[in-house]
Amino acid sequence: MTVAVELIINQLKQVLLEEQVSTNETVRQLHGKDESHHAMSLPDIVVFPRSTADVSAILKVAHAHRVPVVPFGVGSSLEGNAIPIANGISIDFSEMNAILEVRPEDLLVKVQPGVTRSQLNKELKKHGLQFTVDPGADATLGGMAATNASGTTAVRYGVMRDQVRDLEVVLADGSVIHTGNLAAKSSSGYHLNGLFVGSEGTLGCFTELTLKVYGIPEFVTAGRAVFNTVGDAVSSVTALLQTGISVGRVELVDEASIQQANIYNDTVFSDKPTLFLEFHGNEAGMHADIAFATEIFEDFHCLSVEFEHDNAGRNKLWEARHSLAYAYMHAHPGKKLMSTDVCVPISMLAETILYAREQLNTVGLAGGIVGHVGDxxxxxxxxxxxxxxxxxxxxxxxxxHIVQYALLRGGTCTGEHGVGIGKMRYQATEHGSSLAVMKSIKIALDPLNIMNPGKIFSL
Amino acid sequence: MTVAVELIINQLKQVLLEEQVSTNETVRQLHGKDESHHAMSLPDIVVFPRSTADVSAILKVAHAHRVPVVPFGVGSSLEGNAIPIANGISIDFSEMNAILEVRPEDLLVKVQPGVTRSQLNKELKKHGLQFTVDPGADATLGGMAATNASGTTAVRYGVMRDQVRDLEVVLADGSVIHTGNLAAKSSSGYHLNGLFVGSEGTLGCFTELTLKVYGIPEFVTAGRAVFNTVGDAVSSVTALLQTGISVGRVELVDEASIQQANIYNDTVFSDKPTLFLEFHGNEAGMHADIAFATEIFEDFHCLSVEFEHDNAGRNKLWEARHSLAYAYMHAHPGKKLMSTDVCVPISMLAETILYAREQLNTVGLAGGIVGHVGDxxxxxxxxxxxxxxxxxxxxxxxxxHIVQYALLRGGTCTGEHGVGIGKMRYQATEHGSSLAVMKSIKIALDPLNIMNPGKIFSL
Known part of the structure; x- marks a missing residue:
């Protein structure tokens, strides 16, 4: 441990309790990696704030000494977003995990950043409400906002950015701002909510989030549509979306991934390209939507369509879909997961997925394709x-290859995992001259470059 | 005309055609006001670009001479947003009014900023598509993006910011950037789309917009629900929203405004507080929604609910709602319109509207209240x-009084008109310390402060 690190630890211990500051090797290792293949890099210090004032005090110390700071949720990121590549301080938000307020009439909830998705939904259920963003992992809401996470329900409810009504943010110098308000819409001033969501800790640390929630739909039905080819499955979704039918979820799971799911979950799904589906609404409307969707699937040579009308069947189906990354990890002990994450205009999706499958075969690596094909x-x-x-x-x-293919077709290198370390190399190609605008905003808000430095882009 | 202005005109005529540069008094007067009560202020020069290259060339001249530049659509803004209060150059986008591309499969359209809402919808109808943001006025899409406009359909489809997938923007120095891509979602880099939408010409000029469009719903029904009191009408909407029923539009028109509408449109609507409604969807689902909504209205002592099942009836109803501002203007010749624009959390809406009505009576000015009560x-x-x-x-x-009341309840001073000149005085109270963040972004992107200076905030 260097003298500088010791000095910072001493200063941190003056503003926090002894037990909130750790340099334990195991603790540092837990904060030096995420769920991706990216290499571990340890923070010098891990801190556990319990309030906005704690976070502000930590940032003031870091700012005074120009020490890098990286916010940390549960470490479920997939592009090294929370790995402290320049060492410094990892801020672990697990002790800021209170649900501060539920406002059923306003369909809003206020939470601390360390609250996890499942923790929030458990509480909301008491009010007949739900939080809709579902990336699979039981991530923290702070982390989900930092990467603009989304997942299976974005096709119906939008992404994390669409849910954020207000953030309390501690900036690089320790000052505290609010980025929004409680109103459903506003044309007042610059849209800071949108700017901070997806900034991956490079502009500030979130200490409170006010989020949109929704009533649990009256009726929900989940199902599977099995196709002969990935092309048919994806093309049927394009046709479905154009009709304006309101789909709750629509996920593609390819042949290889169905096989992994069957092994891991002990299910017996037919190992053909499959759409996992969900429809919501009032009973009459939902049945009309399902009937219309089934007709469209049949136009695309669907082999079978089956719906689960009870909760148990529905949960089993979505469990199989959501555990897929873990199913792959389980089947390949000692190996690490790499996940591509491009998003392309819907009209380009079928050809992009076919290209990816072809490249996967050519390169000869074990893997499969799953997708939020509605997006x-x-x-x-x-x-x-x-x-x-x-x-x-x-x-x-x-x-x-996949990224370049997507960018040439008007797509993006990351639909939901964020840039982190893994997608930095594509930022110049994707954003062109607007990358300079992003950098000028970063420099204006964090001139010492202490907030998660070396992520998204280099300065 | 000063020597400096003559010099600039000469330089502009070197990069544009003679006919694209005007100093005609009438032309200047047309660009010195909007539809609000704010005082006229004339630009020195009005230019009519025909391409992104023209706009870039104009900005380069303005930048070299530190001349203020204000983008201008059709002048339908309501807070002086497009009034050149520091004179300089007004950029009129009426000659950049091409619909560049319709991509039905991707539910996207690419337009130039001078395209109006009705022009776009006329074209989209051929494809069975619609653009959903409807602020009443036949504004340009560039102007609507600049103010983050919304209107009657935001409750279902969101505001202007939610529709923008990509903007081509000319920055203060004449450089050109793109703020997004064609993918339905992205976690790549900072969210510049959201930042530029609502920036009211203070960060750059939009030269192309890629926007989301939607299929025209299978069934649409419009109707009116008449109540004894504004409180009952608004409370019924709060209850309706909580059920999660998908409402297409829900507008409050108070007694005074119904009277104006009846005079102006020669309608015979009952002069009681009324909700104007629209429901969309498949036939079975829509009828179930309407039946459920009717039950809720009855719980709140609704006097009558009537639905229009044909296009003519529906159009007449919405025409009456949309022409209300003009109805007031028509009834008060020589007077000018002032419109408040607060937006509050739904739970606070009934009391805020009642407060506004009471204050209106106290102050003794002619006026009425209309509202996008779903938002x-x-x-x-x-x-x-x-x-x-x-x-x-x-x-x-x-x-x-209304703004302070709204801000104390977590609301905003402007839900959809923008800050312009009229709401500048409330920015410090509303945004607190985040106003400094907004200013630092403005300074980073427009250090000479030539882009619509003196709007949103003073530097």
Whole structure:
């Protein structure tokens, strides 16, 4: 431990309790990685704030000494977003996990950043309400806002950015701002909510979030539509979306991924390209939507459509979909997960997925494709041996090909995982001259570059 | 005309055609006002670009000479947003009015900023599509993006910011950026779409917009629900929203406003507080929604509910709602319109509207209240004699009271009209320390402060 680090620890212990500051090796290791294949890098110090005032005090110390600061939720990020690559202080928000206020009449909830998605939904259920963003992992809401997470329900309810009504943010110098208000819409001043959501800790630390919630729909039905080819499955979704039918979820799981799901979950789903579906609404309207959707699937040579009308069947179906990343990890012990994350205009989705499948076969890595096909976002899940440089290089080349393919078609290199470390190399190509605008905003708000430095872009 | 202005005109004529540069007094007067009560202020020069290259060339000249630049659509803004209060150059986008591309499969359209809402919808209808943001006025899409306009359909489809997938923007120095891409979602880099939408020309000029469009719903029914009191009408909407029923539009028109509408449109609507409604969807679902909504209205002592099942009846109903501002203007020749625009959390809406009505009575000005009650946004429409300082002072006090009432309840001073000149005085109270963040972004992107200077906030 260097003298500088010792000095900072002493200063932190003056503003926090002894037990809120850790340099324990195991604790540092837990904060040096996420769920991705990216290399571990340890923070020098891990702190556990219990209030906005704590976070502000931590930032003031860091700012005075120009020490890097990285916010940390549960470490479920997939692009190294929370890895402290420049060391410094990891701020763990697990002790700021209170649900501060539920406002059923306003369909709003105010939470601290360490609250997890499932914790929030458990509380909301008492009020007949739900929080709709569902990235699979039981991430914290602070982390989900930082990466603009989304997942299976974005096709109906939108992404994390669409749910954020207000953030309390501690800026690099320790000052505290609010980015919004409680009104459903506003044309007052610049849209700071949108700017801070997805900024991956590079502009400030979130200490409170006010989020939109929704009534639990009267009727929900989930189902599976099985197709002969991925092309047919995706094309049927494009046709479905154009009709304006309100789909709750629509997910593609390819052949290889169905096989993994069956092994991991002990299910017996037919191992063909499958759409996992959900419809919501009033009973009459939902049945009309399902009947219309079934007709469209049949136009695309669907082999079977089956719906689950009870909760147990529905939960089993979505559990199989959501555990897919873990199913792959389980089947490949010792290997690490790499997930591509491009999102393309819907009209380009079928050809992009076919291209990805073809490239996956060519490169010869184990993996499958799953996707939020209603949004044009899909993931190729690859399992890598982290010590095999050749395998890593192959996977990087594969990722590169998919990203370039997507960018040429008006897409983005990351639909929901964020840039972190893994997508930095594509930022110049994707954003062109607007990258300079982003950098000028970063410099204006964090001139010392202490907030999660070296993420999204280099200055 | 000063020597400096002549120099600039000469430089502009070197990069544009003679006919694209005007100093004609009438032309300048047309660009020195909007539809609000705010005082006229003339630009020195009006230019009519025909391409992004033209706009870039204009900005380069303005930048070199530190001349203020104000973008201008059709002048339908309501807070002086497009009035060149520091004179300089007004950029009129009426000659950049091409619909560049319709992508039905992607539910996207690319337009130039001078395209109006009705022009776009006429074209989209051929494809069975619609653009959903409807502020009443036939504004340009560039102007609507600049103020983050919304209107009657926001409760279902969201506001202007929710529709913008990408903007081409010319920055203060004449450089050109894109703020987004064609994908339905992205977690790549900072969210510049959201930042530029609502920036009211203070960060750059929009030269192309890529916007979301929607399929025209299978069934649409409009109707009116008449109540004894404004309180009952608004409370019924709060109850309706909580059920999660998907309402297409829900507008409050108070007694005074119904009277104006009847005179102006030759309608015979009962002069009681009324909700104007629209429901969309498949036939079965829509009828179930309407039946459920009717039950809720009856719980709140609704006097009558009537639905229009044909296009003509529906159009007549919405025409009456949309022409209300003009109805007030028509009834008060020589007077000018002032419209409040607060938006509050839904739970606070009934009491805020009642407070506004009470204040309107107290202050003794002619006016009525209409509102996008599904969003918590409403307008008190006042008619002012612009030469009567006392009347103006009364109206300003009234506006001030409503805004302070809304801000104390977590609301915003402007739900959809933008800040312009009229809401600048409330920015510090509303945004607190985040106002400094907004200013630092403005300074980073427009250090010479030539982009619509003196709007939103003073530097």
């Amino acid at each position: 044009g976002n899909f993931h190729a899940l690859l399992m890598l041996n982290p010590d095999d440089a050749e395998e890593q290089a192959k996977a990087d080349r594969f990722n590169e | 918590g946004n409403f307008h008190a429409l006042l008619m002012l004699n612009p030469d009567d300082a006392e009347e103006q002072a009364k109206a300003d006090r009234f506006n001030e």
